[in-house]
Amino acid sequence: MSITNFSGTVLHRSDTGFEAARFGWNAMIDRKPSLIACCACTDDVVEAVRYAAENDLLAVARCGGHSVSGASLPEGGILIDLSGMKNIEVDPAGQTASIGGGVLLGELDTATQAHGLAVTAGIEPETGAGGLTLGGGIGFLARKLGLTIDNLIGAQVVLADGSIVETNTDNHPDLFWALRGGGGQFGIVTRFDYKLHSIGPQVVTAQAYYPLEKAKEVGAFVESFMRTAPDDITLVPVFMTIPNVETFPAQWHGKYAAAMVACDVGPESAAKERLASLLDMDDLIFGFVDTMPYLEFQKTFGGASPHGARYYWKSIFVDQITDELVEVLVEGLKDLDGEYSQIFMETLGGAVGRVPVEDTAFANRSALYNLGISAGWNDSAMDDAIVDSAKRLFDRLKPFSDGTVYLNYLDRDEIDRAKEGFGPNFDRLLAVKKIYDPENRFGGPLGGAG
Numbered sequence: 004m005s006i007t008n009f010s011g012t013v014l015h016r017s018d019t020g021f022e023a024a025r026f027g028w029n030a031m032i033d034r035k036p037s038l039i040a041c042c043a044c045t046d047d048v049v050e051a052v053r054y055a056a057e058n059d060l061l062a063v064a065r066c067g068g069h070s071v072s073g074a075s076l077p078e079g080g081i082l083i084d085l086s087g088m089k090n091i092e093v094d095p096a097g098q099t100a101s102i103g104g105g106v107l108l109g110e111l112d113t114a115t116q117a118h119g120l121a122v123t124a125g126i127e128p129e130t131g132a133g134g135l136t137l138g139g140g141i142g143f144l145a146r147k148l149g150l151t152i153d154n155l156i157g158a159q160v161v162l163a164d165g166s167i168v169e170t171n172t173d174n175h176p177d178l179f180w181a182l183r184g185g186g187g188q189f190g191i192v193t194r195f196d197y198k199l200h201s202i203g204p205q206v207v208t209a210q211a212y213y214p215l216e217k218a219k220e221v222g223a224f225v226e227s228f229m230r231t232a233p234d235d236i237t238l239v240p241v242f243m244t245i246p247n248v249e250t251f252p253a254q255w256h257g258k259y260a261a262a263m264v265a266c267d268v269g270p271e272s273a274a275k276e277r278l279a280s281l282l283d284m285d286d287l288i289f290g291f292v293d294t295m296p297y298l299e300f301q302k303t304f305g306g307a308s309p310h311g312a313r314y315y316w317k318s319i320f321v322d323q324i325t326d327e328l329v330e331v332l333v334e335g336l337k338d339l340d341g342e343y344s345q346i347f348m349e350t351l352g353g354a355v356g357r358v359p360v361e362d363t364a365f366a367n368r369s370a371l372y373n374l375g376i377s378a379g380w381n382d383s384a385m386d387d388a389i390v391d392s393a394k395r396l397f398d399r400l401k402p403f404s405d406g407t408v409y410l411n412y413l414d415r416d417e418i419d420r421a422k423e424g425f426g427p428n429f430d431r432l433l434a435v436k437k438i439y440d441p442e443n444r445f446g447g448p449l450g451g452a453g
């Protein structure tokens with residue numbers, strides 16, 4: 004039995020290529036779909052969803068496969084792989100872009116920057132625009148332009164009955180509201196339409212690395228700097244281990260550091276002056292302020308969390324960086340093994356905070372930081388120890404959290420956080436889920452699947 008009228012490729016469990024195709028970014032997630040439908044067009048998605056309905060299977064989309072929790076890898080269901088749907092159309096005059104369901108952030112950035120335009124995208128070019136957008140979309144342009152969803156102006160969606168709808172603030176407004184932060188649990192988006200903005204192509208960036216002993220000073224600097232920073236600036240503190248690469252002095256390789264990475268999209272000379280203050284503290288290990296293409300800057304974190312390693316994430320929104328918080332993070336980092344492990348705080352505020360929280364499904368518009376614990380490692384023998392360390396740190400962070408959480412950073416054992424996590428938007432999301440996916444064809448946290 005298979006999908007009929009399908010122009011893409013269907014991979015069954017016995018097919019060559021099935022094993023390689025099923026795994027996403029996080030090797031910890033080892034589930035077996037009953038088949039993988041590699042779609043070439045919207046009609047293929049319709050056929051795959053209809054097949055899922057006829058056979059009472061979960062139908063789950065995959066764009067970039069970067070889901071931390073493995074939300075795009077259903078056990079026993081159909082994996083609807085959109086990675087072949089790479090269409091990108093940019094309208095430079097109208098400053099809009101329409102993209103297919105399988106486009107990656109690096110591809111979106113490249114196509115829009117060819118016209119000096121951009122929409123908020125995340126820090127890793129291989130992340131899918133699909134999953135990132137549907138969860139919210141945080142990146143270095145968010146304070147200036149808002150979350151990715153704040154720039155989503157329309158979408159084409161395949162619903163649970165196989166029908167195709169266009170949604171925006173006028174058409175199926177409840178669905179459009181839910182898609183903006185509520186994830187892929189309401190339908191499969193085959194086209195995203197974005198509003199674009201003039202950005203770069205050159206931007207001013209800075210990096211500063213200090214010994215972890217300076218973590219409180221770094222935290223205090225970020226806190227005071229960001230309270231008054233213009234929306235042009237985003238500054239992300241990262242508590243990490245310095246990698247063994249030539250960029251850093253050899254004596255610091257493998258040592259802990261409190262780092263800051265910043266991007267300023269304002270006029271060059273003012274931006275350089277503002278970011279120079281990141282380098283002003285004593286004991287700087289390495290740092291610079293430089294002008295570079297936005298496209299190059301967007302590759303800064305590329306490869307820091309490589310595809311196919313083992314990962315476990317936890318996250319909370321945080322209002323303020325205090326000495327108490329930094330103390331917990333420093334202890335937590337020292338307790339957290341893993342060659343790719345780090346703790347980061349994405350700065351929000353600016354345009355993100357000017358959208359009322361009920362306007363989209365995204366859970367928290369008031370917090371100034373999104374704090375992520377990203378544990379990453381290769382050796383499966385370390386799984387339990389590292390997951391336990393991340394959980395211990397998360398437990399110690401609870402006093403700093405109001406319970407809301409960024410959907411895109413939920414891990415696989417956190418479905419129970421969905422209710423509190425969606426904050427004031429939970430009840431409406433549940434109501435929209437009942438209307439658009441009454442049989443829970445698409446799963447997701449509201450449907451009790453990861």
Ligand SMILES: Cc1cc2nc3c(=O)[nH]c(=O)nc-3n(C[C@H](O)[C@H](O)[C@H](O)COP(=O)(O)OP(=O)(O)OC[C@H]3O[C@@H](n4cnc5c(N)ncnc54)[C@H](O)[C@@H]3O)c2cc1C
Pocket residue numbers: 027028063064065066067068069070071074075085104105124125126127129130131132133134135136137138139140141142186187188190191192193308411412
């Ligand atoms: C290394 C790394 C860096 C990251 N950096 C950032 C960052 O800077 N900013 C940020 O906001 N997030 C970031 N994230 C989180 C990221 O946004 C989420 O992991 C996101 O879900 C990934 O999207 P994807 O399409 O690659 O994932 P997938 O695994 O393909 O999909 C994730 C979820 O979205 C659903 N989905 C995907 N496409 C569609 C579609 N077209 N229609 C319906 N449902 C769909 C899937 O079913 C699944 O539930 C990062 C993640 C990683 C692993």
